[in-house]
Amino acid sequence: MNLQNLINDVPVEGEYTLEGLDFITSGDQYLSFKLAEECYAVDILAVEEIRSWQEPTIIPNAPKEVIGVINMRGTIVPIVDLRIKFNVGQVSYTPTTVVIVLAIDTVDALRKVGFVVDAVEDVINAKAEEVKPYFELSGGIASRFVEGQINVNQAIVTVVNLRALHQFNDQSEVAYE
């Protein structure tokens, strides 16, 4: 199944089937993706597009998870490797590496950021009460990046806080010795 089509054709309330897939259309929908063996998700309405890996242009002295900028149809979009940011999984770039471009609604504007993940997985539905609070422990992700966790079958899906994600660390003043 073509994921791009899946994203475009997510049904609105009242539409119940799509190419033989059953959708529960109540509650919020999330796009889930994998970083190594772990499952994460973002609000599906923020997803702008999913694209394959392309070599970005390096930004001088950027934080290490900001691996560069790409041209998305005339717009300059920064690319953040979530595997580096969350310190999960192996960092490698192949033609099958996936970049999820999100449009994040910040106070002043709609900002686009691309995130490198290992694989896009599914669309999941969850009501607000199904999103459990996240408890930050040593070694885990900082709680400001997490909105909550959803149980899907046996897995725990971490819902990522988009607004926190688009805030880049301050440029390292002196990145050279």
Added chain:
Amino acid sequence: MTVDLSQFLPTFFEESFEGVEVMESNLLSLTSDDRETIDSIFRAAHSIKGGAGTFGLERVSEFTHLVETLLDELRDGRRQFNEQDKELLLRATDTIKALLECEKNGVAIEQATVDEVTTQLNNALNGRVSLVSNESSGWRIIFIPEPDIAQTGNDPLLLFQALADLGTVHATCNDEHLPDFDTLDVEELHLSWQLTLTDTQASQLDIEEIFEWVEDECTLEIAPLSEPQSQTQVNQAQSSGQLPNASEQQVSNLAPSSEVTITGTPEVIESKEPKPSRGKHTDAGSIRVGVDKVDSLINLVGELVITQSMLSELGQDITSADSEKLKAGLEQLMQNTKELQESVMRIRMLPISFTFNRFPRLVHDLAKKIGKEINLVIQGEHTELDKTVLERIGDPLTHLVRNAIDHGIEAPDVRTTAGKPPEGQITLSAYHLGGNVVIEIADDGKGIDTELILAKAKEKQLIDGNYPLNIQQIYDLIFEPGFSTAACVSDISGRGVGMDVVKRNIQALGGRIVIDSALGKGSNIKVYLPLTLAILDGQLVKVCGQTYIIPLLIIVESVQMQADNIVTASGGQYYYRLRDDNVPILPLGKLFNLGSQASPSAEGLLVVTECEGQKVGLLVDDLLGQQQVVIKSLQENYQQVNGISGATILGNGAVALIIDIAGIIDLSKKHTNGVSKQTSAQEVEQ
């Protein structure tokens, strides 16, 4: 059908503010009973009043009505023009603007000021009205409607009835211009009337109000009864055979307000003397479009340019029978794209008069306030600049002009003593120079006293007294934060926004500022600005596998280094001896943390750039081509990056970053102080 008028409100406000500007600039240039200028002021006021009435903004329409009445009297020669009226009308224009701003932003207005100006206007008007009405017991009204007046829904009979409410009306109808019965169009009106209104307390204003709706569609004469009949105009109208023609002539003299919508027509029709042009109103027609539409168009053309250069690159490698045709086609495409790009860019270009227009008023008011006589000369106001640049250059320019008035021009008596004419002169001019626009602010005042600057700078410990400065370096001290040579701080200048802010704003636009001055003769400040912020000519360079763009404007030259000329000095800094200059070498790869870049060596390439009079050399791996690039924002989705001013998209679709030389010098300075910076960074983390 109901129409939601509120959707037109933004346009109304935009047009009205333009109208206020027209009124202001025309008032300022008004020196005598110049009919044409008064007409255009009247037209502007009239359309503001009309619009305000339509949108139910009563305060605006009532106030503007008063202004219009006063103007009407000037226009008809019933009132002699004097300086007092001019000042009053200027204040009234401010009030209209303030009222409009209040309506627009929904905030409360300073009612006291409005009341004061309203009273002044009423006094000015009543002064005349009472004078006339005292000696008259009634009015004589000559009403010659246009033949098509009925088509606009106006019935003279209703007007006469309204008139009858004011007193006793006697009407005499003139039917001599009625056409023959068989050529008569029943929808046309060929009658005219002479009316007398007696037993009335009505003022001329009251009568004018009744005819207000038809004033564009008729010839109207209102005169006190006792006044001897001297209206040659009316006689002329009546004696000339064809009434429609005659009234047309008169109406065109009256300049009906319907002309207001055609501001694009050249204003000079009959005046012989050359007049100062009035900015945009001399342009050939214009349309109003949203900036967002233009921006998207510019973006699209940017894309097109990129696609075109991509195709050209590909096309060069093709070898087949049709390759010649393909290359010719690509060549054609390149030409067309270039022209299209230029035309689209020109949409954003506006004449600098948009910014210059505010200065006559500023100079007028300031000069009056501080008792100086100043003549402002504006040149080259048609020079075009990008809208974004225009908007952002206004405040720095205002500051420079204020400075010229306050610090530059001396008081009249001082000038006379110095053997100069008592009236000082400030010249504001704009012209193109290479790829730049230069704005010059020149005054014939006292000039800049370098001794005074040096003394001040020493006092503030900005400089060390021992080492010599050249004249430009001394002038540059003016731009130091908190530097002011004014003996006392006035409310006009001397504090608040300083020259440092002016310089920063101009630099933020990619421009620079140069001062030239002669003691006792005056100063000349030149502001160099780029034509547009949307494109630039760039030199593509390669550093550690990455492509960067260096703006061509800052490049002095590019050299292949000679081993003999590479010198290390002053703590490990590499210099390149370029003739007599010592050019510091900045290793781009190292500054940008791109990985290892070879130390400066022979055969290495150095791009020598100049920033604020200081030459620095950028060490690069390779020089690629030169091309015009479309500047894209890096901050839109990311953030400001030190040493980078923006990004662009190359022919192959990849992103290349544009070098900001001032930022790179900053980076390099931090590099030098690396150790201390690192400690402070650690402190922040803790």
